[in-house]
Amino acid sequence: MSIPVWCWTLVWKLRNIGPVRAWRYRRYAGDHRAIEAMIGDYRGQRFREIPPDPRRLDPVRLRGLSERLSNPYAYRWRETQADADLVDALFHTIAPSTKTRWGLCIDTLALDDDGQSPPIVVGPRGHARIFAWGRFERHHYVTACTMSVRPFITSYDEAVRLLDKVLPGYGFALRRADRSTLVRLEKGETTGPWITGSHAALALVLAILDHLERAPHEAAPWRTI
Numbered sequence: 001m002s003i004p005v006w007c008w009t010l011v012w013k014l015r016n017i018g019p020v021r022a023w024r025y026r027r028y029a030g031d032h033r034a035i036e037a038m039i040g041d042y043r044g045q046r047f048r049e050i051p052p053d054p055r056r057l058d059p060v061r062l063r064g065l066s067e068r069l070s071n072p073y074a075y076r077w078r079e080t081q082a083d084a085d086l087v088d089a090l091f092h093t094i095a096p097s098t099k100t101r102w103g104l105c106i107d108t109l110a111l112d113d114d115g116q117s118p119p120i121v122v123g124p125r126g127h128a129r130i131f132a133w134g135r136f137e138r139h140h141y142v143t144a145c146t147m148s149v150r151p152f153i154t155s156y157d158e159a160v161r162l163l164d165k166v167l168p169g170y171g172f173a174l175r176r177a178d179r180s181t182l183v184r185l186e187k188g189e190t191t192g193p194w195i196t197g198s199h200a201a202l203a204l205v206l207a208i209l210d211h212l213e214r215a216p217h218e219a220a221p222w223r224t225i
Helices: 005-042 059-070 075-080 082-091 156-166 200-214
Strands: 101-111 120-122 128-130 137-147 171-177 180-187 195-197
Touching: 005 101, 005 137, 059 082, 059 200, 075 082, 082 101, 082 156, 156 200, 171 200, 180 200, 195 200
Parallel strands: none
Antiparallel strands: 101 137, 120 128, 171 180, 180 195
């Protein structure tokens, strides 16, 4: 006697979909706990002024990244993990169970004296409008947002993007020397040392790390990528 297709389908669902859903739920719950722990005491707080960024750069960690990026024998790490380690060091991110990285960021909302947000009315065409009558003032709160890992050490455009995110207001000079590229950071009358890399993107990333190792306090507060 042949077994109907629907019966095989039911057996497959019972064997696979249930355990997969349970695994996804456990993974989501673990990710949620890790993100909540990262937000910590900021949970539920509202600020009239943007609070100080609690993230502090570790010069020793930045120096270690620079040395490893300059090491010709660390090519496999540069190809597979260097960009992610760079994001972790500069933005203090976590990746609980997936490749998605999370970090602290700042957001805003409008509240009145009773802590209520202005009402939102959706029109007949689906357009939402906020009616902020009465006294509503801007408040800031700390939350978590995703951070993207990009090819900073191989893409010139992404290296420039990293500079704008971490050290806004800084430019750079670039010149070629034999088989290498030299980069130095510049801002107004201030210029940094010439930093050498095998190509422009890597040299710029090394210049960023060198500057932040010497002046970690200049990193942009509440930076995201």
